[in-house]
Amino acid sequence: MGMKIRSIKYILKTSILNASRNRLMSLASISIISAALILFGVFYLILVNLNYNISVLSQQPTMQVFCLPELTDEQVDAVQTEIAGNEYVESFTVVSKKEAFEQLKKYLADNKQEEGGSDILSGYDESFMNVSFIVKVDNPENSELAATEFLSFPGVENVEYSQKTIDVIQKVSNWVKIISIVLIGLLLVISLFIISNTIKLTVFARRKEINIMKYIGATDWFIRWPFIYEGIFIGIIGAIIAFVLVAYIYSLGEPIMSKDLAVFGGGFATVKFKAVCGTLALIYMGISTVIGASGSALSIRKHLHV
Amino acid sequence: MVEFINVSKKYPNGTVALKGINLKINKGDFAFIIGSSGSGKSTLLKLLMKEEAVTEGEVIVNGYQLSNLHHKQIPYLRRGMGMVFQDFRLLPNKTVYENVAFAMEITECIPKEIRRQVPMSLALVGLSRKANAYPHQLSGGEQQRVAIARALVNSPALLIADEPTGNLDPENSWEIVKLLTEVNQRGTTVVVATHEKSIVDAMKKRVIAIDKGRIIRDQQKGLYGDEDTEYKIYS
Numbered sequence: 166m167g168m169k170i171r172s173i174k175y176i177l178k179t180s181i182l183n184a185s186r187n188r189l190m191s192l193a194s195i196s197i198i199s200a201a202l203i204l205f206g207v208f209y210l211i212l213v214n215l216n217y218n219i220s221v222l223s224q225q226p227t228m229q230v231f232c233l234p235e236l237t238d239e240q241v242d243a244v245q246t247e248i249a250g251n252e253y254v255e256s257f258t259v260v261s262k263k264e265a266f267e268q269l270k271k272y273l274a275d276n277k278q279e280e281g282g283s284d285i286l287s288g289y290d291e292s293f294m295n296v297s298f299i300v301k302v303d304n305p306e307n308s309e310l311a312a313t314e315f316l317s318f319p320g321v322e323n324v325e326y327s328q329k330t331i332d333v334i335q336k337v338s339n340w341v342k343i344i345s346i347v348l349i350g351l352l353l354v355i356s357l358f359i360i361s362n363t364i365k366l367t368v369f370a371r372r373k374e375i376n377i378m379k380y381i382g383a384t385d386w387f388i389r390w391p392f393i394y395e396g397i398f399i400g401i402i403g404a405i406i407a408f409v410l411v412a413y414i415y416s417l418g419e420p421i422m423s424k425d426l427a428v429f430g431g432g433f434a435t436v437k438f439k440a441v442c443g444t445l446a447l448i449y450m451g452i453s454t455v456i457g458a459s460g461s462a463l464s465i466r467k468h469l470h471v
Numbered sequence: 472m473v474e475f476i477n478v479s480k481k482y483p484n485g486t487v488a489l490k491g492i493n494l495k496i497n498k499g500d501f502a503f504i505i506g507s508s509g510s511g512k513s514t515l516l517k518l519l520m521k522e523e524a525v526t527e528g529e530v531i532v533n534g535y536q537l538s539n540l541h542h543k544q545i546p547y548l549r550r551g552m553g554m555v556f557q558d559f560r561l562l563p564n565k566t567v568y569e570n571v572a573f574a575m576e577i578t579e580c581i582p583k584e585i586r587r588q589v590p591m592s593l594a595l596v597g598l599s600r601k602a603n604a605y606p607h608q609l610s611g612g613e614q615q616r617v618a619i620a621r622a623l624v625n626s627p628a629l630l631i632a633d634e635p636t637g638n639l640d641p642e643n644s645w646e647i648v649k650l651l652t653e654v655n656q657r658g659t660t661v662v663v664a665t666h667e668k669s670i671v672d673a674m675k676k677r678v679i680a681i682d683k684g685r686i687i688r689d690q691q692k693g694l695y696g697d698e699d700t701e702y703k704i705y706s
Contacts, residue, residue, distance in 0.1 A: 172579055175576060373560075373562075374562055376560070377560050377562065378577055379546075379549075380520070380549060380554050380560070381549065381550075381554070381573070381574045381577060381621070381622075382546040382547065382548075382549035382550035382574075382577065382578060382625075383546060383577040383578075384543070384546045385542075385543070385546075387546075387577055
């Protein structure tokens with residue numbers, strides 16, 4: 166049977182009135198939902214950023230093959246011949262000792278203020294640097310195979326490629342997932358419990374009215390809806406608070422991440438909040454509605470015998 | 472309108488409240504149901520409203536066969552009957568008008584209809600001037616009249632009153648009974664469960680006496696009971 170607009174108006178009015186009637190419990194419910202969703206939002210944004218970095222890195226088919234510093238020119242040429250003949254190599258460029266030394270000097274100069282400004286390179290020349298080859302692999306998927314082969318060449322000291330970083334990020338991301346699922350799951354269960362208790366109080370406060378409604382022929386759902394909506398209302402208010410706070414936290418955190426997480430070589434790419442806020446809002450709406458409604462449903466099943 | 476066919480009711484705790492009840496109340500009737508507490512009178516009313524289900528037999532109310540009435544149908548059964556209780560059961564935070572209108576709101580009536588019916592119903596019980604008062608501002612008799620207005624606002628075919636005068640002084644009791652008679656004269660079937668000897672005796676309406684789960688007397692134009700049966704019922 167279709168619900169009429171007037172009934173919806175009555176039901177909405179009642180549910181909001183109910184929520185404001187037992188303010189303290191509603192407040193507790195809203196806070197706990199907010200807390201769960203804020204935690205969820207923070208973890209979610211961390212994961213989004215980690216995944217974004219993985220995707221950025223896996224777009225880069227380049228790797229750098231470092232020769233041992235003590236190699237003679239002939240030995241370096243031998244490595245170069247091997248690389249040139251390798252099936253995975255699409256193209257490559259050579260970084261000479263001198264170029265590497267210049268890059269290092271430039272990097273140190275750029276970061277002078279932060280590094281303390283000492284000229285640690287004075288008195289050194291380029292001889293301790295490695296000759297390296299920047300290799301473009303035909304396909305990022307072959308990075309690991311190619312790297313293993315390059316490492317087997319005599320005179321190759323190390324191979325750096327993005328897959329290594331990806332592996333680290335993947336590991337971090339997996340841990341973040343596990344921790345967040347456990348924590349958020351726990352908080353959501355608590356929210357469910359508190360919401361259902363809030364609704365229980367409303368049911369209790371209105372038991373006389375409910376009884377009268379039953380006698381004068383109100384349908385079960387006409388009696389139930391205000392409680393369901395009260396739960397959803399609490400959930401959504403919690404979600405809105407969480408969303409605003411997460412947006413604020415992220416606006417503070419994003420610059421810090423992009424600057425201080427440069428540990429992953431080439432810098433940490435961050436996602437703008439604008440790019441994720443739509444999805445996050447949808448997820449928030451979904452979770453808060455489901456938790457709010459099921460919290461009430463739980464309570465109604467137990468305490469509202471219509 | 473109301474028919475009990477060989478009805479028995481046994482509660483899960485083993486109490487047998489009603490045994491082999493056969494009863495027929497026709498459209499337009501006015502009937503008193505009398506009996507001491509524990510006689511089975513309340514159970515009979517609960518079966519009528521489908522608050523309880525029969526253990527055996529069949530109850531037919533307003534065309535509904537209650538034994539196989541689906542749970543979802545119960546509200547519609549109840550919309551066809553008005554109910555009045557000893558304790559009035561008004562909502563304290565709603566005005567007289569709102570209390571009566573509430574019965575129409577829950578049946579999803581259109582506002583225009585509500586604005587038309589509620590004043591008519593209040594006029595019928597003589598409370599038009601108290602429409603904006605709250606229940607606590609009214610006397611017991613007035614509160615019961617509001618309850619009757621609410622019971623009648625959806626124009627039910629059947630009005631059930633459970634000890635409607637139980638909380639009222641004699642004067643107010645008479646007012647209520649007179650009102651119920653008026654309602655009956657307008658064509659509504661009225662069933663009143665009561666203890667009140669003076670009223671039953673004065674009205675000379677149909678009397679259905681219940682004791683220990685059985686109908687012991689069903690009499691047109693009856694009295695509460697002769698001295699003997701009366702003492703039996705109360706002892």
